[in-house]
Each structure stands twice: as structure tokens, then as C-alpha cells.
Amino acid sequence: MSVVDRDAPAARADGTAAFENETPARPAARRGRSGSRASTVTFYSGIAFIVIYCLAPYYWMVVSSFRRTSDIFSLSPIPQPFSLENYAAVFDPGQSFGRALVNSVIVAGTTTVVALAIGITTSYALARLKFRFKRALLAMIIATSMFPQVAIVVPLLKLFTGIGWINTYQAMIAPSLSFALPLAVWTLTTFFRQLPVELEHAALVDGCTRWQAFRRIILPLAAPGVFTTAIITFIGAWNEFLIALSMTNSPDYQTAPVAISQFSGAAAFVAPFGSQMAAGVIVTVPLLILVMIFQRRIVAGLAAGAVK
């Protein structure tokens, strides 16, 4: 039991590495475990279940987005006839969805850049330096990442209403930092910890100041981790809904998630399912492309950070 408990905490940070580098020893050993025909069948049906579970609902969204309004309730697994009608409807000027996408890019992009710019030095300090209140700071960052956003929205909504910030980008970016900054700091800290500490020692021996060691040696090496953190933070900020909903009431400043949730159909009383699905696909495709390209790194960052 003691062996068990002592090893386990390292699991999360390291499992990432194990996941990325498929060392020959382990798969070989595994093959022994799943050797029999029956277990092979079980295993492949398990894999099939996971893939279908994850992709089937999204596939249905894509299929529905390519149907015509007249056959939107069709149950055929491929859209027949294939139609771009819904995509045309989404970009109808009346929906101002293009504007919403631009707003989302501005809000999520700025939030990500600011969170990383502010958080990067803190993450380095948390990963490498010893200082008073370090545990308090870590506890604060973990606590804030669990924090119910709605609790800060109320006073900020009142404050921003008073100073005329409703329908501005800063009214969405500032509260978004409440979740983006802890997320960025936490994920970055785990990446900094993975860099060998000897590098800084060598730099200091060679006469660098601590700042120079960080700036010239560590930061370039940490670039992949910083980039991964940026993607994870960006996805979090891009998906944000409550703050954007509360801080705007004009379509000119709504972000894409808010705009989609408030889509109106051409005819009243008819929910615009087709254009909602098309808009959903448009909003998710950039994220999915990012995820497909950087999947290994994102998995590493998520597993290490253990924060949504």
C-alpha cells in the first residue's frame, strides 16, 4: 500500500510523457495481456464504442447542417440532397454572425494573450523558485480555478453598468481573466517543471542574471509549452458564455456562443435548427483543427494541468 500511495501523485504529470512516447517495452507487454481472441474482440469493440460515443453526436450536427430546411427532420445518415442553404442563412446580414465571430476572436484572443503575458513569469516562479507564501499562492490559483464565475458577474455587471462598459470588449475580457489566468498559470507551471533545472544553473554560472536566464534560456525552451497553454486557454475563452451573455445586450458586441444561442428563424415559432447546426459547425471547426494538429501536446497539457 505504501508503494502504491507514494508513487501515485506523480502519475498525472508523468502519464503524459508515457502517453506520448510509446516505448516498445510496454506495448509488447500489453500484448500479452490482451492476447486471446476474445479479449481482442472486446478491446476493439471498446475502441469502437469510444470513437462512436465521441463523434456520433457531432456527426449528426454536421449532417443536419447540410440539409435543406424542408428535409431538416430527415433521418438519413448522409444529407440528401446536399445543401449549403443553412450556411448561407448563417451569414445572412440580419444574423450579424460574422460580426459575432470577429468579436469572439477579439475577446478570446486578447484574453489568451493577456493571461499568458501576466501568468508566464508567475508560472516560472512557482515552478522554480522558493519563496514565502508560495503555497498560499498555489492554493489561491487552484481555488480560483474552481470558482463559480457567476459570483463575480453580479458585482461586475453593476460596476460596468455604472461606468458605461456594457457592450465593450473590456467588459468581457477582464472577467474572463478570472478563469483564464489561473488556467494559464497552472498549465504553464507544469510545463516549466519539466525543463531540466541544470540549464539555469549553467546560465547562472556563465554569468547570466536570473532574469537573463529566464528570458534567454528558459523561455525559448518553454515555447512549445507556452503555445500549448495558449491553445488550451484560447479554447476555454472561446467557449465562455455566461460573462459574454451578461455583459452585452447589443448584437454588435455579442460573441459567437451568445449569438448562436439567440439565433432567430426566418419565420417566428419555427426554431432555426438548420442554421443553428451550421453555426455550431462553423464555431467548432477552427477548434477541432487546432485539436487535431496539436492533439499530443494538448493531451499532455490537460493531463498535467488537470484543470478544465
Added chain:
Amino acid sequence: MTHRLADSRFAAALVSPTVLVLLLVIVYPVVAAMIQSTYGAAGLDEETGFVSDSEPFVGLGNYAAIFGEGGARFWNAFVNTSFFTVVSVSLETVIGVAMALVMNQALRGRGIVRASILVPWAIPTVVSALLWKWIFNSNGVANAMLGTDILWSAGGFASQVTIIVADVWKTAPFIGLLVLAGLQLIPEEVYEAAKMDGASVWRRFVSITLPLVKPALLVAVLFRMLDTLRMFDLPYVLIGPRKESVETLAMLVQDQASNVRYGAAAAYAVILFLYVFAVAFVFVGLLGANVVDDDARPRQTLVERLRRPGPSRAGVQS
């Protein structure tokens, strides 16, 4: 080793921007919310009969109203929130662990599984809410496949089911991902030894796998619980605001705030905050108690476990 780098002034310079921003965007609003919760809504003053622009101080009046006349709505939201949390997180945990076990065996198809797993995670909650709203449309594919004519969005238990299905779909793979990271550190030899001793598959799972992934799993479950307790987007978009069957505490807060009843909204927010805090506290307490070693090592709290640097402890088996 790191003591040579230690320099409190350098550290202070590095961390102060983050501390400053967190104070501004979290600590200040929380304090403001607590103060706000003691004020009523601006409008007609009952004592003087004048309409006033300023909000009257009501002390704990908002809380009294929540537990008194507004009690039914509050308790409904409280029960809904707790119900969603318990049911969703339980299902997510079971499915997530099962997924992790399958993925851990993966020799081929790792890339596709990993990519699939990330799809529900990356999709915005609002989009997944619309997606499930469409699937659970009364003329939709769910009823067609089940051969039923259920009005999923009409409220009641059916609506709660749609919320739980949508939430589990989005987050079970995420739990699977975190558990997998824990699973991959278990040395193969442990299983081989247990096999030779004649331990059954189930026995190996219960006696080896579960205890070993427990720390990773508990952290994942804690984060998911706290995330579900503040659930807002999903029921708001999937079923709609002010629907009794799916109204959560966060929706109650937002509803009050959007009606410019800041005092009442803040009071609900403070209650939600305390609820989340209490759950985290109890859970971390249990976690700390459960993961204590049998030897003389000091008790570890969640925070200590989380901050423990991973790589330096990698592969410690002795």
C-alpha cells in the same frame, strides 16, 4: 537545488502581476458581492413611499427572503444543482474509467482515439447544448431511435435526462484522459505478478488498478464536481431560463442579476459560493484522509499533492 535561485525580491516581481490581477478580477468582486447581498433593489421605498435610485440597506433581508418567501425556488434550484452534480459526475466517472482502461490497452488506433476524445472537450458547451437540443427534439433522432414520442424539452424528468446526457457526453472523455495518465504509470510487472498469483481480472482491477489511479481520479472527480455545481450554459441553452425542472443555482443568480435585482442575485451567488467551498472542503478533507500513507509521512492535502513536482519523482518504485 533550487535554493540557489531563491531570491524573494525576484520572486515577488515575477508573481505580483498575477496576484494583482486576481485581486482585481476575483477578490474584489467577491467582496463586492458579499456587500451587495446586504442591499435591496432600488425602487419604491415602502416606508416613505418615494421612488429612490439608491439601493436600501437590508442587512440579511435577502437571505431571509431566499430561505423564507423565495424558498421554494431556491430549494428547487439547490436540489437540481445537487442532483445534476451527483448523477452526472457518477456516470462520467464510471464511463471515463472504462474508456481509460480501453485506451490503456490500445496498440493501434491511438491517434484516432485520442483525437475523438478531444472532440467533446473542445466543443463549446453552448454548441453541445444546441446539438443535444436538436437530437432530443420531439421529432428528432433520439425519439426515432428509441421509438418513443417523449417531449424532452417540456420539463420534468425528461428534461433533466437531456441535461445529464449532454453533460456526461462532453466530460466523460475528459475524465478518461486524466485517468489514463494515471494508468500509464502502473508498471506492467505488478499485473504480471498478480496474474501469476491467480488474481482474476476483476480482482486485479479492484486491488491494483483502482488504488493506483485513485489520486488522479479523485482530483478529476473534484474538478468535475465543482464544475457541475456552477453549471449554467447547458440548461440555459438546452431547455431555457426559468424552467423549474432544470434551473440551477447559477441560473438563479443570473436571472436575478439580469432583472437588476443585484442584492438578491449577490445573495444567491454568495450561497452558491459557500456551497462550492463547502463541497471542496469536505472532499479535500476526505481526500487528504484517504491518501495518507501508513508510514510516518505527514498528511498530505490536495494542494500539497498537486504542487508536488512530477518529473523528479518519475518511476519511483522502491
